[in-house]
Amino acid sequence: MVSELGHFLLISAFCLNLGLIANSISTRSVLAEYTRFFNRLESLLFTFLAISFLLLIVSFINSDFSVKLVANNSHALKPILYKVAGAWGNHEGSMLLWVLILSVYLFLFQAGSSDYPKALVRNVILVQLSTTALFLFYLIVLSNPFERLEFPPLNGQDLNPILQDVLLVAHPPILYLGYLGLSIPFSIAVGFLLTNDHKINIVSLIRFWSLVPFVFLTLGILLGSIWAYYELGWGGWWFWDPVENVSLLPWLINLALIHSNLILERRNSLLNWTILLSIMGFSFSMIGTFMVRSGLITSVHAFANDPSRGLFILLIISLAITSSLLIYITKRSNHINIMKLNFASKELWIIVQNLTLLVIATIVFLGTIWPFIIEAIFDEQVSVGEPFYEVSLTPFVVIFAFMLPIASKIRWKGKNFSNIRTIIGLFFISIALSASVFIWKDFKLLTFIGLFLSSWVCFGSILDFTSYFKSQLNYIDGLKRSLILNSRLIGRTSAHFGFGLLIFGVTAVTSWEIEDIRNVQVGESYYLKSYKIVFKDIDYSVEKNFKKVSGSFEVLNNNKLVGTLLPEKRLYPSRNEVTTEASIKPTLYNDFYMVLGNKIDENAWVVRTYIKPFISFIWVGVILIALGGLVSLLSFTSYKKFKA
Amino acid sequence: MRFTIFFLFFFLASKAFAVEPSEILNDTELENRARNLSLNIRCLVCQNENIDSSESEFAKDLRLFIREQLTDGRTDDEIEKFLVSKYGTYILFKPEFRSYNIFLYLFGPFIFILGFIMILFVFFKNSKKGK
Incomplete structure (x- = not known):
């Protein structure tokens, strides 16, 4: 009964969605006075989908195995947390979440749009509704989460053990809030083109709705990366897996959008480019989904690879992308506001930054689809993986990071490098700082470049902050007020500083990681650098839905206990799969990372130990980047009024 | 057990x-x-x-x-x-780095150089106009 109701609501939502589209087309002339009534119906769309999704979760909690999805992805003995999260740990359920979030954003956009011209808002909503309708149609016809089984099994097949993790609760929803948040800049861009009134100022709308997905997408990717770090293997945090690549693409485009929108704001230029980036951001979100769901690529994320569905998603996405691009080509502004650029002007540097981001995205995209292109044209098979991306992306990341402090230090419409002394000073200090590290370590050019760039970016962003903050000191009265008034400066500093920390973390981990693989007897001890590691004990036990063997290791430094490591191997009988659970002891500078390998004999095991220096800087750096976006959003509390 | x-x-x-x-x-x-x-x-x-x-x-x-x-x-x-x-x-x-893969390696740098030239072109055109 529960799932029938959910199914019914899903179909009702689709009908309502179609009705709303018809309404938003026709309100132009006939039904204008009913607009307010229909606005309520839009929140009803969100309500229907939300209840429908909750009912799916209820089916999972109740372990209703007559629902095909539950039978395939759940198990009566599974902990309640994974029963709930299992609702989106599969293709159909996650597509329902996808459509639900689209409607959430529609609802939020509408709620905050009262200051904007009615014609624009109506068109934006129309575009958003059309996107929602396409995916709802797909959901109901080809991947219905409420499908019943004629002969329900006694127990479910259980969720893929790799997915049974606390992060399954947070990673997909947050990532989706990022991916789908990009649908709003997309709808704004297409809606703006449809309105055909180029006098409307969409700067602050784009700014707000590109920062929201920026925060979520950054956090979503971070959570995925942390998850991979402790679950997938040997302590890697980025594998250049196709699924990771396609999540990076919309992030890069959105980052370019946030910056090009600054030029639109300050110089009233690059309108077409900003619109194109808005369209591209969500297009890449959709392309990513297509690639993950179609079975084109294989990875842990490929929980639904059914080529026939893939073809249909491809159709939907091509329809959405080509129609929006056609609208762009026919309706884009012909009046191009040409700015005067100087070598020392911020706008020129931001344009080059945009170009660099676009090139990085192009390389990632081309690398990801290259195997398919070559197979289609030459019928040959090639692989494109980590070593390729390292070689071809490093130069552009270096250019990008090198430009950052200069671009943020120079002025809009700047005629000369007035701050050239500070910049040169910063340059030499960074060189000296990074060179001094090699007193203790062996010299490696890439390590040196990485260290230089991290110092250059970190201190550059601090200098940027102090120089601007001085000129705005008179604004300070009360912490909250000054935080809001300076939120854009603080946000920018946080994001740029975080990027510097990220470079440092990546450099440190790739240059100075220590790995050790050996056979260890229970009771035996060994040394890694100055750390002594003791294999204390091995233990077998039975948990609710798996059996495990876990080792117990102590890490000592000068006979002082640093921490205890408990690496595990688990056996999930319901799927007959073994997973290894790494044990990690994070300290301020080092992560101790341990994996239990094969059994050699009664008392000896293969043990892998890693010491990963400064890996926490990667996480902290990315958190600061997301936080920067969040703080920047505070600026809307002070001047959210629409400036026509 | x-x-x-x-x-x-x-x-x-x-x-x-x-x-x-x-x-x-x-x-x-x-x-x-x-x-x-x-x-x-x-x-x-x-x-x-x-x-x-x-x-x-x-x-x-x-x-x-x-x-x-x-x-x-x-x-x-x-x-x-x-x-x-x-x-x-x-x-x-x-x-x-051979045959069709050369395209894979050089396409990114090519876009970068092309874009850079285009930006410089607009830049010089406008800075002349400014005088």
Whole structure:
């Protein structure tokens, strides 16, 4: 009964969605006075989908195995947390979440749009509704989460053990809030083109709705990366897996959008480019989904690879992308506001930054689809993986990071490098700082470049902050007020500083990681650098839905206990799969990372130990980047009024 | 009970486990070269893994093969060439810089240079107009 109701609501939502589209087309002339009534119906769309999704979760909690999805992805003995999260740990359920979030954003956009011209808002909503309708149609016809089984099994097949993790609760929803948040800049861009009134100022709308997905997408990717770090293997945090690549693409485009929108704001230029980036951001979100769901690529994320569905998603996405691009080509502004650029002007540097981001995205995209292109044209098979991306992306990341402090230090419409002394000073200090590290370590050019760039970016962003903050000191009265008034400066500093920390973390981990693989007897001890590691004990036990063997290791430094490591191997009988659970002891500078390998004999095991220096800087750096976006959003509390 | 779990693990754990202690060469320099080579070589029976981190038998055989070849004095290039001739270009994560792959390597830099020239072009056009 529960799932029938959910199914019914899903179909009702689709009908309502179609009705709303018809309404938003026709309100132009006939039904204008009913607009307010229909606005309520839009929140009803969100309500229907939300209840429908909750009912799916209820089916999972109740372990209703007559629902095909539950039978395939759940198990009566599974902990309640994974029963709930299992609702989106599969293709159909996650597509329902996808459509639900689209409607959430529609609802939020509408709620905050009262200051904007009615014609624009109506068109934006129309575009958003059309996107929602396409995916709802797909959901109901080809991947219905409420499908019943004629002969329900006694127990479910259980969720893929790799997915049974606390992060399954947070990673997909947050990532989706990022991916789908990009649908709003997309709808704004297409809606703006449809309105055909180029006098409307969409700067602050784009700014707000590109920062929201920026925060979520950054956090979503971070959570995925942390998850991979402790679950997938040997302590890697980025594998250049196709699924990771396609999540990076919309992030890069959105980052370019946030910056090009600054030029639109300050110089009233690059309108077409900003619109194109808005369209591209969500297009890449959709392309990513297509690639993950179609079975084109294989990875842990490929929980639904059914080529026939893939073809249909491809159709939907091509329809959405080509129609929006056609609208762009026919309706884009012909009046191009040409700015005067100087070598020392911020706008020129931001344009080059945009170009660099676009090139990085192009390389990632081309690398990801290259195997398919070559197979289609030459019928040959090639692989494109980590070593390729390292070689071809490093130069552009270096250019990008090198430009950052200069671009943020120079002025809009700047005629000369007035701050050239500070910049040169910063340059030499960074060189000296990074060179001094090699007193203790062996010299490696890439390590040196990485260290230089991290110092250059970190201190550059601090200098940027102090120089601007001085000129705005008179604004300070009360912490909250000054935080809001300076939120854009603080946000920018946080994001740029975080990027510097990220470079440092990546450099440190790739240059100075220590790995050790050996056979260890229970009771035996060994040394890694100055750390002594003791294999204390091995233990077998039975948990609710798996059996495990876990080792117990102590890490000592000068006979002082640093921490205890408990690496595990688990056996999930319901799927007959073994997973290894790494044990990690994070300290301020080092992560101790341990994996239990094969059994050699009664008392000896293969043990892998890693010491990963400064890996926490990667996480902290990315958190600061997301936080920067969040703080920047505070600026809307002070001047959210629409400036026509 | 304890015995059954013990037995199950013994049975299931019989698949190989990434680089094993017994595989590691005594010569650190050779071992480092082997590890570096392994990062570029795809495990053909896995999802998207190199042979260095894969647990499959296939990866283990290749790891041992590489180490054998290195001890016999072959260069990294020779080993990669041999593997390509045996398993095809699919085995390398970093495609060789030849024929159609040149496009893969140069397209990004090409876009960058093209874009840069375009920006400079607009820049010079406008700075002249400004005078």
